[in-house]
Amino acid sequence: MTEQNTQSKGREPWIHLYGLTLAELRTWLEEQGEPGYRAAQLFDWMYKKRVTSVDAMTNLPKALRNVIRERARLVTMEELTRQVSKKDGTTKFLFRLFDGATVETVLMRHSYGNSVCVSSQVGCHMGCQFCASTLGGLVRNLEAGEMVEQVLACQRMLDQEGQRVSSVVVMGSGEPLENYGATLRFIRLITADEGLRIGQRHITVSTSGMVPAIRKLAEERLQITLAVSLHAPNDEVRSRLMPINRAYPIAVLLEACREYWEKTGRRLTFEYALIGGINDRLDQADELADRLRGLPCHVNLIPVNYVPERRFDRTPRRQVEAFRERLERHGISCTVRREMGADIAAACGQLRAGYELTEA
């Protein structure tokens, strides 16, 4: 039996079709006593025609459709809410999963294409001080198929406009490298030729800095971008903001990043949320530049999103610009991330947190 079935503890033994590769789907069909060649037809309905019901798969025999309906599931998530930004078209979805847990997905509309921000876990237990996703701790890992479904839900919305998902960032709730197997499987599924065919170079995985997993990922030699949430120029500040820094301090983390670059040839991205009075002084920009010197990388500066439970101040716009200029003067490539969907609420994780509160 396929790997994903054994992952899914605590649910009825049905197979999630979006969690399977084409070869695995073929094997599964054969195990059900059905011809394996039907897998390609099924995949076509799933990924090219993107139907949401097995009944719509009209070129499959009725008996086969019955087998699939009884023993497998196609769509496992229900859309609870959809908010569309009037400013920039950013769309935030809140989904209910098969077990009642909820996750967020965000579709961002850029001039250069459409990007989906995927969640990798329900909640998170990493405890970063500025992040809403961790407020209720970790509920569970997402399965690969549930991550694929997030992308497909956005693609179905884009289908109405004749557009496609051009890039994927695993930057929603959760620490993807803690859910390593599912994240890797997800990447393989969405890049597959017979699936959505999203190029590896259009995929970014963001991590809080799980050093052993970064090393393991480097060995896979994928062409994805690794984004590392750094947020501080030294261990004192980073350990206050991110408990993981006590296990893997900055020097150890940057060493793993260098290894990632050496093995994959991919430039690193560092995420740096500017928090007023904590990590946004110009001498801290100097210190950050010192640490990153010689490592092929790009820094994304993000004025911290307000999380009511945390009460961190946002760095004023002028100071953000000064910080960026200082880094650039040191030769560090750097951008200030454009705020998307500012009118539809909230830092990552807040939509779900708000929903869980009103449901409780």
Ligand SMILES: C[S@@+](CC[C@H](N)C(=O)[O-])C[C@H]1O[C@@H](n2cnc3c(N)ncnc32)[C@H](O)[C@@H]1O
């Ligand atoms: C929600 S995390 C998920 C991926 C992974 N766990 C990580 O930490 O990189 C995605 C990014 O959002 C950032 N982030 C979380 N809360 C934020 C906030 N309130 N303001 C700005 N960025 C935030 C994180 O630091 C990280 O760079």
Ligand code: SF4
């Ligand atoms: S920033 Fe990432 S690792 Fe930290 S709590 Fe949020 S989701 Fe988890």
